[in-house]
Amino acid sequence: MQLKRLLATLAMLPLLAACGSSPVASTPAEPPGTAGAAAASPVLRLATTTSTADSGLLDAILPAFEALSGAKVEVIATGTGQALELGANGDVDVVLVHAREREEAFIAAGDGINRYHVMYNDFVIVGPVDDPAGIKDNPRASAAFAAIAAARATFVSRGDESGTHAKEQSIWASIGMTPTGTLVWYRSLGQGMGETLITANELGAYTLTDRATWLSTRKNVPNLTLLVGGATIEDNPDRTLYNPYSVIVVNPAKHPTVNHELAVPFANWLTSPETRAVIRDFGRTEYGQSLFLPEVAP
Amino acid sequence: MNDLLEVLRQAITLLLERDSATWEITRLSLYVSGAALGLSTVAGLPLGALLALRSFRGRRLLVALIYTGMGLPPVAVGLCVYLLLSRSGPLGDLEWLFTPQAMILAQTIISLPVVAGLTMTSIQGADPALRVQLRALGASPLQVTMALLWEVRSGVLVALIAGFGAIISEVGAVMLVGGNIAGSTRVLTTAIVLETRKGQFDLALALTFVLLALTFAINMGTLLLQQRLTRR
Amino acid sequence: MLRNVSKRYGKRTVLHIDRLTIHAGRTLAILGPSGAGKSTLLRLLNFLETPDTGQIEYDGRLIVHGRLPLTTLREVTTVFQRPLLLDTTVWQNVAYGLRLRGRVEREAVVAALQQVGLDRLDRVSARILSGGEAQRVALARALVIKPRVLLLDEPTANLDPANVTIIEEVIQRLRREGTTIVIVTHHLFQARRLADDVALLMDGALIEAGSGEQIFQQPRDPRTAAFIEGRMVY
Structure with a gap:
């Protein structure tokens, strides 16, 4: 008896889960193919x-x-x-x-x-409030990057082959650099923008971010401030940061x-x-x- | 971010504000992982029993594959399932990509080795003489297997908990094959990743709290069930 | 009836019997020192293992292993030296054999439990039983399916006299009722008390088989004589 009951319970598992889900969207219940062109919705x-x-x-x-x-x-x-x-x-x-x-x-x-x-939209460079590399209001992103490298100030990179990462690499390339993780001040994370901003906040590091993510994350990263790129897209002095x-x-x-x-x-x-x-x-x-x-x- | 309790309070408030969306992704999480666990159970218990009780050609290879499968990164499974279900892939005609079916498939592949492997070791831990005794009492091979599964029910429950734990908290595979589409394939874990990415840490934390509460409730329930099943 | 049966584990032949007949409705005691192959013989008789050579004939039919009907298998059962109970209640343990056969008869379970004097413990978990009680449950579990052939592998080893008495009484009752019984033991007195026939096994070989009186009064083989007189060193 008990064995049967256990088996019955096990057999019920997917059904129970299915019951709990019935109000979710429409997709699970519908047969495959609804996503095709000729379907009703x-x-x-x-x-x-x-x-x-x-x-x-x-x-x-x-x-x-x-x-x-x-x-x-x-x-x-x-x-x-x-x-x-x-x-x-x-x-x-x-x-x-x-x-x-x-x-x-x-x-x-x-x-x-x-x-x-x-x-x-555009990218901006954010960094620690005390700005050890002294890049604040530098009109050119490439010059700011060069200053960061010269000061050996910590820089965190997305490192995830994203569009932002590609833009960062092109700025380094414009000053003849291809920084890698072997440098002590350069950290390649392989993370999303939000995670990268948190890391920069904790390490007191510079990073390149898109403006939208910066604006929505700003309140959670109090150690960081916007240094290069202007207050709005229109104010951004460096058109290479346009995206x-x-x-x-x-x-x-x-x-x-x-x-x-x-x-x-x-x-x-x-x-x-x-x-x-x-x-x-x-x-x-x-x-x-x-x-x-x-x-x-x- | 200093006062964690404060964040938690905000999180709960946020949850109450956006209740319908949260419940929807919670339900989908339960549906996808529950269905995947169900399938893993239906296939994994017999498979685990077979591997524990029979010797046949290729058994050792299968066991090695299962042990390997227990340690596969979910995102690797997700990638394989994606390539399988992509419209350019061999099963593209199913049109399962970016649907809950694809997520269930991927999670079944993740949890099946866990359920089968732990079931196998549980049964192997039972007294081998008991098998002979059951057979002597007239049990058919199937009846012997059933009795042994019941005999090691604590271990089987652990196998199911471990299988569920491996998928309810998994993000790599469901993100890839589900696509985290709002209202259709967004689950708790992918929503947490999304909100973190967006910098909405309060909301990410709130969703994490829901996920924790959910898994805690399920594990607590299983623990009580285990006690009931094995009480003296 | 066994003919020319042998069983090997790896390279070691643990049992070789030229000929042994087990008479229906009688009780056979198998005597012999440890390691003589007694337990192996029981497993062969319960069709739990396949002989490497030779044939086993059961009820006039040649047994072909692998194609043995479940109904035939279910006419024979074994009570092992260790009780090997399932992790559930006493009642469920005793009812197990019946459930396998798709029929749980309440009265049969109660009767079996009464025979071993445990009807009051039916709701108790098998885990908390003493060794003697557990072995009595194991016996009741075999009784309840009313086997044609009951195999007992040292069922009273390591038990106290009270439990031995209860178990032997049950065996005597079954014997009177005409169940074919094979009991492996190394207690000579138990063999004398319970058996119609006796077989002596040593080093995997059958030394001598015959009726109880013959074996105990006039053993033909000197080794049998030595064994029953307690002179055998093993």
Whole structure:
């Protein structure tokens, strides 16, 4: 008897779990295939970098597109490399990324078509309040990096092949340096932006961050302050710190299963005047400034 | 960040404010890991028993594979499942990628070796003479296996707890194959990563608190069950 | 009936019996020093192991191991030297054999427990029983399935006289009721008390088998004589 009861309990486990989950979304209950193009409620899959999703921008703009198209947009926020890889495998319908050279390679490989500029944001250099390398208000990021290296002041790097990491490497390259973890003052973390800012805060280190993440994390990292890049995007004196985003529609000729019918209107909508206005306003209430500027970077 | 208690208080307030979203991801966490554990149990108990009680060609290889599987990093499993389920992959036609099914599959692969391996060692720990005695009483091989599983029920429960623990707190695989899509594949662990990345430490901590409370409740319940099952 | 049966573990032949007949409805005591192969013989008789050579005939049928019907296996059972109870209540332990056969008869379980004098302990966990009580539960667990053949492997070794008496009484009752019994023992007096037939096993070989009177009164083999007179050094 007891044995049977145990077995019955074990057999029930998945069922119990299933009961507990019934109100969750609709996906588990529906048969596979609903994500396809012809289903009743179409789904658009968007792979993007963490910066657009984590800043809350997509939450602010996507409901309008969903209302307009009757489709659901599923956002997969990940690193730039992985986002493009998802597109190259046909696992998403459209990508929104910031990595100029890799975008061009993506198009060249035939994985994407219809690339549009959507907006740009910028990077800033943050560091300890006492600023041992003396970079505060330096108009050039490359000069600031050189000062940090000269002072052998601690610098933490994302070290994760993200767009931010790529930008940091290009700044080092512009002054003829390729710092590695063998240097005592250079720490390559392999972490996300939030974790990297925490680490910089604890180590009293400098780091390169996108402005949006800096603004939302600022309150948790009291030892850090913004040193290079200006108070707002418009005030940023160094245009090499500008970070342009493109939307790329995945090539339906190469990946017939993608939802091309929805991807093209999405790209058009993203670059429409109405959407641009929403993007420009995003962040103004909370931070008193735009986090993204909806035009081609100057 | 100085006063941890203060953060905790804020965390609970935040949870109450955004209740529906939190409950949704909590439910999905339970659904995905629960279903994966269910599948691992259905496959892992017989597999563990088979490996403990029978000798056959390739048994040692299988045991070595299971031990290896017990130490696999979840993200590696996630990567393999991603490549499998990608539209360019062999099982792309299932269209499981970025759905709870994909997450269940990945977590089943993570927990199955744990459940099977620990079940195997539990049964091996039972008195071998008992097997002979049960057989002598007229038990069929299946009945012997059932009786032994019941006999080592404490060990089997530990196997299930360990299997569940390996997946409820796992983030690498579900992030990769689920995609952390809001409202459809976001679970507690991926939400914690997301909020940390965003710098929303209060919320990340609040979600961590939910995850801790959940696993604690489940383990406490299992402990009570274990006591009931083995009381004198 | 066993013919030319042998069993090896690795390179060591632990048992080789040219011919041994176990008569239905009688009680056979197997005597012999430790390591003589007595327990191996019982496992072969319960079809728990496959002989390396030779044949075992049961009830006029040749036993083919691996294709043995469960119903045949279930006509024979063994009570081992150690009780080997399941980690559950006394009642569940005794009922186990019946449950395997898909029929739990309350009265049968009660009757079996009464026979071994443990009907008051039915709800107790098997873990807290004394050695003697546990062995009585093991015996009740075998009784309840009413086996045609009951194999007993030194069932009273290391037990106090009171428990030995209870167990022997049960064996005597079964003997009267016509159950075929094979009991391995190295107590000569127990063999005398309980057995119709006696077989002496030494170093894996059958030395002599016959009726109790014959073996004890007129042993043919000098080694048998030495053993029953207690002169054997082993």
